[in-house]
Amino acid sequence: ELKVEQNPLFLSMQEGKNYTIYCNYSTTSDRLYWYRQDPGKSLESLFVLLSNGAVKQEGRLMASLDTKARLSTLHITAAVHDLSATYFCAVDKRYDNYQLIWGAGTKLIIKP
Amino acid sequence: GAGVSQSPRYKVAKRGQDVALRCDPISGHVSLFWYQQALGQGPEFLTYFQNEAQLDKSGLPSDRFFAERPEGSVSTLKIQRTQQEDSAVYLCASSTRSTGLETQYFGPGTRLLVL
Numbered sequence: 001e002l003k004v005e006q007n008p009l010f011l012s013m014q015e016g017k018n019y020t021i022y023c024n025y026s027t028t029s030d031r032l033y034w035y036r037q038d039p040g041k042s043l044e045s046l047f048v049l050l051s052n053g054a055v056k057q058e059g060r061l062m063a064s065l066d067t068k069a070r071l072s073t074l075h076i077t078a079a080v081h082d083l084s085a086t087y088f089c090a091v092d093k094r095y096d097n098y099q100l101i102w103g104a105g106t107k108l109i110i111k112p
Numbered sequence: 113g114a115g116v117s118q119s120p121r122y123k124v125a126k127r128g129q130d131v132a133l134r135c136d137p138i139s140g141h142v143s144l145f146w147y148q149q150a151l152g153q154g155p156e157f158l159t160y161f162q163n164e165a166q167l168d169k170s171g172l173p174s175d176r177f178f179a180e181r182p183e184g185s186v187s188t189l190k191i192q193r194t195q196q197e198d199s200a201v202y203l204c205a206s207s208t209r210s211t212g213l214e215t216q217y218f219g220p221g222t223r224l225l226v227l
Contacts, residue, residue, distance in 0.1 A: 090155075099168065
């Protein structure tokens with residue numbers, strides 16, 4: 001059974017600091033996704049990582065994928081308050097690739 | 113263009129009532145998904161449509177849950193005889209399946225509270 005684990009589940013940090021959110025998954029998967037969710041809002045797609053060693057960056061967020069370790073990271077550089085949200089990773093079920101299996105989410109609070 | 117829309121945004125039901133939740137996917141999107149998100153959790157898959165065909169309903173928690181997409185566009189998730197454990201946010205997502213990138217675009221969700 002494919003399982004996805006994120007850590008930490010809750011993170012409070014100061015503006016200007018760097019931090020990393022980790023996403024581990026239990027079996028081989030084709031693709032890994034990062035989404036952002038603001039309170040009471042929908043899920044917004046951030047990154048799709050398709051292959052081993054893939055790295056994508058958008059502003060202060062950078063995501064990477066290591067398929068051998070079954071690990072993805074979401075790195076936040078010089079955090080700003082606007083990045084406060086809950087971040088989810090999700091993976092495809094291989095050979096069943098329309099269904100996403102989700103982590104529990106990391107609630108990120110960035111204090112001024 | 114318009115994103116995925118869902119209605120109603122909020123629904124309060126008495127236990128035992130039937131409810132119907134609507135999803136309007138992005139125009140032209142072939143695939144449509146329903147997820148259930150409990151408070152503080154990630155979404156959990158309920159069911160999947162490709163056009164009008166329901167290809168996977170393995171995530172539906174009981175036979176009280178029923179989904180349809182009769183014309184391959186708008187979809188309705190129906191819950192019969194609602195129970196308190198059905199309280200959650202119900203998310204709809206759509207994707208193109210035209211490029212091999214399976215990014216799913218989500219609607220705002222319907223927050224269901226069963227009293």
